[in-house]
Amino acid sequence: MDTFIQIAINALALGSLYALLSLGFAVIYNTVRIFHVLHGAAFLVAGYSTYWFTKGEIFGYSPGFNIWVSAAIGIVLAGVSGIVMELFIYRQFRKKGAGFLVSFLGSLAALFFVEGMLITVAKTTHRMARPGGPLPTVNIQNEALGLDLYFTWHTINTIWLVALLVVAVTLFFKYTQWGRMIRAVASNPDLAVAVGINASHVYLLVFILGSTLAGIGGVVQTYETGITPIVGIHLAITAAGGVIIGGIGSLPGAVVGGLALGLAQTLAAYFFGGNWAEPAGFVLLLLVVLFRPYGLHGTREHRELRRLL
Amino acid sequence: MAVLEISNINKSFGGNLVLDNVSMKAELGKVTGLIGPNGAGKSTLLNIVSGFLKADSGSILMNGVNIAGKPPYKAYKTGIARTFQDAQVLFYMNGLDNVVVSSPNQRGEAEYNALLRPRMVAKEEKERRIEAMAHLKELNIESKAESLSQALSYGQQKLLEFARMLNSRAEVFLLDEPMAGIHPDLIEGLTKMIRAAATDHGKAVILVEHNLKVVMDVADHVVVVRGEVVVEGKPSEIEKDERLTNAFLGFVSNAAT
Amino acid sequence: MDYFADLAVKLSIFAILATSLNMSVGYTGLMSLSHAGFMGVGAYTFAILTTQSTNPPPGAEMFNLPYWPALLVAGIIAAVAAIIVSPILRLRGHFFVLATVTVQLTMVQVLLSWKWMTNGSLAIRDVPRPSFLGHVVGSPQEFLLFSVPVAIFLILVIRQLVQSPYGRVLTTIRANPSVAESIGKNVGFVRLRVFATTAFMAGIAGGLFCSYVTVAAHTQFLVEFSTFILVMVVLGGSGRWMGSILGVLGYILISEGVRFIPGIPPTMVGGVRTMLFAGLLFLAMMYRPQGLIGRYKLE
Numbered sequence: 001m002d003t004f005i006q007i008a009i010n011a012l013a014l015g016s017l018y019a020l021l022s023l024g025f026a027v028i029y030n031t032v033r034i035f036h037v038l039h040g041a042a043f044l045v046a047g048y049s050t051y052w053f054t055k056g057e058i059f060g061y062s063p064g065f066n067i068w069v070s071a072a073i074g075i076v077l078a079g080v081s082g083i084v085m086e087l088f089i090y091r092q093f094r095k096k097g098a099g100f101l102v103s104f105l106g107s108l109a110a111l112f113f114v115e116g117m118l119i120t121v122a123k124t125t126h127r128m129a130r131p132g133g134p135l136p137t138v139n140i141q142n143e144a145l146g147l148d149l150y151f152t153w154h155t156i157n158t159i160w161l162v163a164l165l166v167v168a169v170t171l172f173f174k175y176t177q178w179g180r181m182i183r184a185v186a187s188n189p190d191l192a193v194a195v196g197i198n199a200s201h202v203y204l205l206v207f208i209l210g211s212t213l214a215g216i217g218g219v220v221q222t223y224e225t226g227i228t229p230i231v232g233i234h235l236a237i238t239a240a241g242g243v244i245i246g247g248i249g250s251l252p253g254a255v256v257g258g259l260a261l262g263l264a265q266t267l268a269a270y271f272f273g274g275n276w277a278e279p280a281g282f283v284l285l286l287l288v289v290l291f292r293p294y295g296l297h298g299t300r301e302h303r304e305l306r307r308l309l
Numbered sequence: 310m311a312v313l314e315i316s317n318i319n320k321s322f323g324g325n326l327v328l329d330n331v332s333m334k335a336e337l338g339k340v341t342g343l344i345g346p347n348g349a350g351k352s353t354l355l356n357i358v359s360g361f362l363k364a365d366s367g368s369i370l371m372n373g374v375n376i377a378g379k380p381p382y383k384a385y386k387t388g389i390a391r392t393f394q395d396a397q398v399l400f401y402m403n404g405l406d407n408v409v410v411s412s413p414n415q416r417g418e419a420e421y422n423a424l425l426r427p428r429m430v431a432k433e434e435k436e437r438r439i440e441a442m443a444h445l446k447e448l449n450i451e452s453k454a455e456s457l458s459q460a461l462s463y464g465q466q467k468l469l470e471f472a473r474m475l476n477s478r479a480e481v482f483l484l485d486e487p488m489a490g491i492h493p494d495l496i497e498g499l500t501k502m503i504r505a506a507a508t509d510h511g512k513a514v515i516l517v518e519h520n521l522k523v524v525m526d527v528a529d530h531v532v533v534v535r536g537e538v539v540v541e542g543k544p545s546e547i548e549k550d551e552r553l554t555n556a557f558l559g560f561v562s563n564a565a566t
Numbered sequence: 567m568d569y570f571a572d573l574a575v576k577l578s579i580f581a582i583l584a585t586s587l588n589m590s591v592g593y594t595g596l597m598s599l600s601h602a603g604f605m606g607v608g609a610y611t612f613a614i615l616t617t618q619s620t621n622p623p624p625g626a627e628m629f630n631l632p633y634w635p636a637l638l639v640a641g642i643i644a645a646v647a648a649i650i651v652s653p654i655l656r657l658r659g660h661f662f663v664l665a666t667v668t669v670q671l672t673m674v675q676v677l678l679s680w681k682w683m684t685n686g687s688l689a690i691r692d693v694p695r696p697s698f699l700g701h702v703v704g705s706p707q708e709f710l711l712f713s714v715p716v717a718i719f720l721i722l723v724i725r726q727l728v729q730s731p732y733g734r735v736l737t738t739i740r741a742n743p744s745v746a747e748s749i750g751k752n753v754g755f756v757r758l759r760v761f762a763t764t765a766f767m768a769g770i771a772g773g774l775f776c777s778y779v780t781v782a783a784h785t786q787f788l789v790e791f792s793t794f795i796l797v798m799v800v801l802g803g804s805g806r807w808m809g810s811i812l813g814v815l816g817y818i819l820i821s822e823g824v825r826f827i828p829g830i831p832p833t834m835v836g837g838v839r840t841m842l843f844a845g846l847l848f849l850a851m852m853y854r855p856q857g858l859i860g861r862y863k864l865e
Contacts, residue, residue, distance in 0.1 A: 035660055092852060100660045101597060105796070106851035108599075108667075112790055112844035120837030233789055237668055275679035275686070282672040289665055290653050359748060385750035393748075399741035402734075410738050411749040417731030418751075420759065424726055434731060477749060 002147045007266055013155040015262020016162035017217055019255040021235060022242025023169060024213030026254035029243060030186040031206045034100065038085050038107045039214050039239055040232035041114040042078040046215030047222035048118060050074035051127045071219045078215020082207035085110075091203070111232050118229035126226040154224040165216065166255055169209075173251070182206055214239075234278065241285035260284070311336045312513045313358070313389070313481050318367035320353055327353050328364070329537040335481055335513040340503060342528035342544075343517045346557050349535045351517045352394070355483050358515075359391045360384035371481070386413065390479035394486050396466035398458040405454040407469050408441040409434075411477040444472040448502065464495045471502060481513045482506060488520045496520070500527050571706035575778055577818055578710070578717040579771050584798040584810035585721050586767035591799055592806070593728050594760045595740030596655070599792045600666040601768050603673035604644040606787030608769025610677055610684055612640035612693065613782035619692035625683035626690070633696050637773045644769025645762040647673065655757045670789045677784045689783035693776050706778075713774055720767055725807050736760065790840055797847045800855075817843070 021043065028036050048056075053063045053070035065073075089110055093103040140149045173179035184192040185202045193199050221227060238261060246257025261281045268280030311334035320328040328350045335341050343351050356362040358369055360381035369377040371387045379387075390411070399407050415437060416422045417430035445451040448468045453461055458469060467487065474482055484503065488496055504527050506512045518524050524531060525544040532541040533556050540552040547553050583601060590596045614626040615636040631639065654665040677684050684690065695703040696712045703709050727733055735756055738746045743753050776782040794817065802813025824830065824838050 035664060096852070098851070098855075101663065102851045102855050104660060104663060105597075106848050108793065109844045109848035109851060112793060113841050113848060115790075116837050116840030116842075116844055118837075119840060120834045123833070230788075233667070234671060237664070237671060240664060241668075273679070275675075275681075279672050279675040279679065282668045282675070285668055286651075286654065286665060286672075289657065289661055289668075361744070361747075380752075381744075381747040382750050382752045385748060391748050393745070397742055397745045399738055399745060401741060402737055406734055406737075410734055413750055415731045418735050420727060420732055420763075423730035423732040424723065427726070427730075430730060473749070 002149060003270075005147065006149050007270055009149065009151055009155060010269075011263040011266035012259070013151075013158050013262070014266055015259035016159050017221060017258075018238055018242050018261045019258030020162050020165060020213055020217045020220075021239040022246065022254040022258035022261075023166065023251060024210035024217075025236075025239035026243045026246075026248075026251050027169075027182075027213070028206050028210035030249060030251070031182060032090060032203060034090065034103050034107065035240055036085075036090075036107060036210075037104070037233065037236040037240070038089070038111050038114075039210065040234075040236035041085070041111050042081050042211035042214035043218035043221070043235055044114060044118060044227070044229060044232050045081045046074035046078035046218035047227040048074075048122060048127070049077045050219045050222050051227065056122075056127070067223070071223070074219045074222075075212060075215045078218060079208045079212040081215075082209075082211025083204060085211070086204050086207040090207075091200075108233075111236065115229045115232045122229065124228050124230060126228050128222065128224070128226040152224070158220055161216075161220065165213065169213070169251070172209075178205060182209075237285070238281060241281065241288075244285060245288045312372055313515075314368075314370040315354070315358060316368045316370070318354065318357060318369075319365045320350070320357065320362070321365060327536065328357075331367075331534065331538055333532050333538065333541070335515050337480065337513045338507055338511050339529040340507045340514040340516055340527050342524035342531040343515055343534060344519075344521065344524055344531060345534040345539070349556075351534055352485060354534070355391060355485055355515070355517055358384070359389055359483055385477070385479070388478075388480040389483065390474045390477040390481070391483035392470050392474060392485050392487060394489060396463060396470050398461070398466045398469050400459040401457060403455050403457055404445065404450065404461070404469055405438065405441060407458050408444060408472045408476045409437050411473045412437040412441065413478055441472075441476050444475045447475070448472050463490060464492060467491060467499065468502075471499075475506065475510065479512070482515070484514065484516045484518070486518055487516070488518055488523055496523060503527055568706055571710055573818055573822060575706050575709050575713050577814055578713040579775050579778070580795070580798065580814045580817065581811050582717050582720050582767055582771040582774075583795050584802065584814045585724050585807055586764040586771075587795050588799045588802075588807060588810040589724050589728060589736070590760055590764040591796070592803075592809075593733060593736040593740065594757065595743075596757060596761060597663050598666045598761070598764075599663060599789065599796065600651075600670040600673065601764070601795050602787045602789065602792035603670040604647060604765040604768040605772035605775070605791075606677055606782075606784065607647045607673060607765075608640040608644040608772030609776040609782045609787065610690065610772075611643040611769070612636050612773030613690040613776050614683065615639060616694050617690050617692055618694055619690065621685075621688075621691070623681065623683055623685040623690060625680075633694065633777075637770060637777075640773035641766040641769040644772065645766040648762045648765035649758070652758050652761060655754065655761060667789060670792050674784050674788060677787070684782075684784075687784070689781055690776075691781050693780045693782060695777055695780065709778055713778070716770070716774060720770065721807070721811075724767075728807055790844075793847065794843050797843050797850070800850050801846065820846075 021039070025036060025039050028039070050070045053065045053073055054067050056062065089106065090103065093106060137150050137152050140147055173183060181197050181202055182205060184197055185199055189199060218227065242258035242261055243254045244257065245260050246253030246255065261284065264284045265277040265281045269277040313335040315334070316332045318328050318331045331350070331354060333341065343354070345351055353362060357364045360379050360383065363378050367377065368375045371389060374387065376384050376387055399410070415433065417434055422430050442451060442454065445454055448471060450465055450468050450472065453465060453469070458466065461469060487499060487503070491499060500523050503514060503516065507514045516524060516528060525548060528544055530541065531544050531547055533539040533547065533553055535556040539556040540547055540550055583605060587598065587601050590598050614623070615629045615631040616633065617626055651669050654662060654669065657665055678686055695709065697703065703712065728736065735751050738751060739753050739756060746753050798813035798817045799810050800813070801816055802811065803809030820842060821839055824835055824842060830838055
């Protein structure tokens with residue numbers, strides 16, 4: 001019984017982080033329709049900024065800010081990176097009429113460029129932003145219920161923070177004008193423009209929103225677990241995975257997909273050992289892509305023609 | 310005995326019945342027109358016959374063999390060739406390659422032969438190129454043999470597609486709206502070619518077309534479809550038939566509305 | 567002199583990788599980012615079959631093949647891996663690329679996690695070099711005598727394939743898979759054969775590579791390297807088999823050139839390289855998708 005709860009807690013925590021990333025990815029994908037692998041970079045930007053402003057040093061300079069200030073800076077920078085991505089990368093590709101492939105490879109190249117930059121400057125060692133080292137583990141034991149659970153407050157905080165953000169995002173899309181504008185452009189760009197919505201602004205907005213969400217994930221992750229440059233692509237694929245599993249085109253689906261990946265990874269870690277967590281997630285992604293490409297909630301498109309162009 | 314016998318084809322998409330018990334034949338040396346309003350199921354039928362879609366029920370007998378449900382490349386091997394709406398030429402390949410590629414049974418297409426029997430492959434390739442070139446000449450586009458296909462005008466691309474079809478040695482030609490997007494000056498030439506395919510080359514041609522004048526000019530037999538077969542017969546017979554007009558105006562069957 | 571011989575060895579091995587990836591991407595239209603993964607599968611297979619280390623992974627102890635058969639098996643196992651993941655070939659455009667990246671990440675992760683067979687992060691050491699009449703290859707120049715003929719052979723095979731009617735089938739599939747089907751080409755099966763063949767070649771390149779550096783480590787076969795092989799293909803020009811070789815040359819020149827830039831300490835070289843090639847790929851996508859002498863533009 002308690003193993004079940006333990007797994008549930010771990011899965012929920014991991015899944016929440018993935019859900020956050022997937023949500024950001026989905027927000028962007030729904031409008032821009034590109035597999036924005038550069039999403040990983042927003043995560044990295046926020047994470048490394050938080051680390052650097054708190055504990056790190058570059059060329060002898062060490063800011064040593066308070067952790068909350070650093071986190072805020074990190075998140076803002078992530079949002080800013082979103083603006084940069086849209087203005088200097090995706091908008092340019094759109095102007096040139098680049099197809100999906102060219103944009104995707106360009107995005108991938110940009111991600112690796114950022115990773116390379118971070119490797120050069122910060123090396124690949126794991127960096128953790130929390131001053132004073134990792135949080136102590138909380139141990140709840142209860143003879144009567146047969147409980148023997150281990151977790152840190154970070155785990156719990158991640159869960160409710162993400163839940164809060166998901167609610168906030170849902171409210172944003174439902175009740176604010178900006179949210180409605182984004183939904184309009186996402187479902188029918190031509191019509192949205194025809195009724196006077198500025199699509200360029202919406203694209204920017206979407207990138208700010210999505211990248212900020214990724215940035216929050218980066219800060220949270222760097223605070224406790226740590227960060228290293230090469231996770232960029234892994235996280236980008238995981239985010240894409242959450243979106244695909246939950247159903248392309250659906251925001252709640254992205255959240256569910258992220259949670260599903262967290263669960264798959266946690267179960268794999270439990271049964272086969274921590275090393276097998278990530279492959280398990282990817283295998284799940286591949287299976288879904290092969291057999292149910294529209295995921296659980298995704299918009300069902302009729303695909304009957306035997307040969308796909 | 311008709312070379313191609315389509316019998317009792319039914320097809321639904323989602324809840325919509327698009328083809329309702331449709332049957333028709335195609336005979337060598339004859340052009341069969343397939344007409345009907347938009348959404349009547351004509352292209353769907355072509356897709357089913359050429360293997361791109363699976364019918365819910367019914368049979369397609371090609372020289373007596375049922376090919377229903379077979380994938381497109383297998384349908385091709387039994388002797389069915391098709392064109393697509395919008396000239397689908399192969400970009401970044403030249404005119405000649407665009408045509409030679411449809412040559413059936415090229416042994417050089419297997420790795421084993423390409424690597425281990427180069428002389429045989431080269432000889433066969435030479436023969437097939439001569440054959441393909443002849444088709445290009447027949448359609449007056451031999452000058453485009455070395456040009457990249459995307460550099461051709463739309464009309465020339467249509468001709469290239471047709472040459473590819475002629476080169477296929479198929480007995481049945483399925484033409485999907487060949488006149489779409491064609492300049493009126495070129496229509497007559499193209500129509501002559503379709504007629505020649507049947508009369509001179511002995512092909513069984515099924516012509517899906519919206520340009521009714523062309524169909525009435527060139528077809529030996531016309532089938533009017535609107536979800537189901539509404540009426541069929543010689544052009545002169547059905548031209549004045551009320552059912553033909555009704556089919557286009559929408560007063561007929563429940564299917565495919 | 568040793569230095570240039572070393573570069574030449576890498577040139578020969580990377581040429582196999584780039585030319586085979588070109589056959590997949592440039593000729594058949596299969597944009598695969600899992601090439602480094604297949605190389606890794608081949609490398610590890612070779613290492614497992616031939617290692618003479620004092621500390622091999624437990625799973626490897628039952629194997630002991632001579633050099634050249636092991637190299638062949640390395641290629642075959644890589645091809646088998648490709649066949650295992652071949653269902654992804656059904657996927658359309660962007661899903662396919664995403665799937666190949668996923669496959670790449672998964673393959674590396676499996677190499678890392680299956681410790682019993684691969685030693686995990688400890689890597690497999692003491693992978694043997696080829697030997698001629700009893701003399702084991704010692705210097706890069708001597709290794710060249712082996713790697714260059716293998717490379718030339720494999721590249722000629724690719725050249726022969728792509729210049730034959732088979733090659734025309736590939737470009738037809740790339741140009742328009744529906745039309746290809748409609749003129750009798752079994753598109754799915756051809757794609758499978760191409761995918762497996764190019765994986766086979768990547769596997770052999772992997773075996774050669776780990777024999778040269780005498781170590782098989784998962785860090786040699788990461789997704790970034792898959793992207794770099796793509797850079798070699800794209801820069802050289804996809805769709806022209808000769809272009810890939812130019813691309814490899816460019817890659818090696820730039821890669822080594824980085825070392826000589828003043829002001830960059832050795833520890834930073836890897837990161838700077840990544841930045842350079844990622845940057846090049848980005849610029850190529852933005853301004854010249856057809857590469858140097860490419861036959862067509864990536865769309």
